[in-house]
Amino acid sequence: MTYSGPETSSLPHNLVLFGRVLRKLGIESNANRIQSVISALQHIDIGSKADFFYTVRCLLVQRAEDLPIFDKAFSAFWVKPKGQQLSITLPSKRREQDDPLIDNSVSANSTTQPQQNNSETVLQSTLVYSPSERLHSKDFAELTSDEIHGIKAIIANTNWNLGLRRSRRKQRGMQTHIDWRRTVRQSLHTSGEIFEWARRDKKQKPRPIVILADISGSMEVYSRILLHFIYALNIHARQKVEAFVFSTRLTHITRQLKQSTPEVVFQKIGQHIPDWSGGTRIGAALKDFNFTWARRVSSQSASVLIISDGWDRGELDLLRTEISRLQRSSFRLIWLNPLLGDAKFKPKTRGLQAALPHIDDFLPIHNLNSLHQLAATLRAI
DSSP: OBOOOOTTOOHHHHHHHHHHHHHHHTOOOOHHHHHHHHHHGGGSOTTOHHHHHHHHHHHHOOSGGGHHHHHHHHHHHSSOOSSSEEEEEEESSGGGOSSOOOOOEEOTTOOOOOOSSEEEEEEESOOOHHHHHHHHHSOGGGOOHHHHHHHHHHHHHSOOOOOEEEEEEEEEEEEEEEOHHHHHHHHGGGTTOOOSOOEEEEEEEEOOEEEEEEOSGGGHHHHHHHHHHHHHHHHHOSSOEEEEEESSSEEEOTTGGGSSSHHHHHHHHHHHOTTTTOOOOHHHHHHHIIIIIHHHHOOTTOEEEEEOOOOOOSOHHHHHHHHHHHHHHSSEEEEEEGGGGSTTOOOOSHHHHHHGGGOSEEEEOSSHHHHHHHHHHHHHO
16 A cells, blocks of 8 residues: 655644554554644644654554554654655554564655565655754754754744742642641531541642853854743743843843844843853852842742853852852752763863852753753753
8 A cells, every 4th residue: 555645745644644554553543533643732842752752652552562563653654764755564464463564664666566464555755853853953053044043943932841849838639638727618518527628739830940141252152042042931931031141241131031022132132231252250240140130030949040161261269159159049050051062071161160069950052952851850850
């Protein structure tokens, strides 16, 4: 059986083709389930292949014994073919072969040859993930101008879920905490007899985020893309996001991030930052934040993100003192270094040497995958 489609096919079209492949393998995937998958994709990060994989598997696989078959079919289908068509050898009946062979071979002019137990499914190369995956793993410093526009669009359209924290306040729930006031109030309707215990649990609320981003000359190739990331967090994240940039001095940019479009935002920011691409004095910037802004925009429940490569021309003693103070006044202090994406990188700069003992997490921030890793870290806190 041969399925083909135009090269401009969209993701829903590819899901329909994938559903046909699963039905050929004996996994029930009717139109209603495919529609459920398409609807569910609106609520996940479509740029994450892991999220896409588990969403599709959850909605299309009903039996545990079908999971290995689905995994092989998914791996063979959702890749970029080397030629014009993707050839997958499928069993005509799933139960005649416990471990069906899925061959990710490539054929430019494949033809269907009837066999007793197997038929060959040929799919047009309309699959979707390889270009996106390449962008996700490519260093921001190596992007072309077209790729930069693509990265900015992905960042803007991603649902950045940074997780919730447990509050001290409580709400109705099914946990072990007994709500005595509500229990007694309900018992008044039954002559004081308690037939059901009212319970409550702690509320969950977004954890505040404070971002201190280095925009000095050594960070220029990364800072503009990372500002788009900060803008996307400020617009879409449930958390309260307070953003600062620093080079030789600290500048609060949260108000500018409230503008309607990124172009207007960066124009406003450029007007208020005279030291863009200048030198770096991290210690002085942290001191300004600790003494001028910390009590106004932060709290001990906030996660603080410092985005910098660690190159510093200021006083090391001042940096040690101020980053230690910042670590004590925040819930979590995370240092994000774009150079950490290089496997050969070692934190030898004097700024990093002074700061590392006071940092809770030291993470890379050089590509889209590292941004998703950061989001996962914040959700796990």
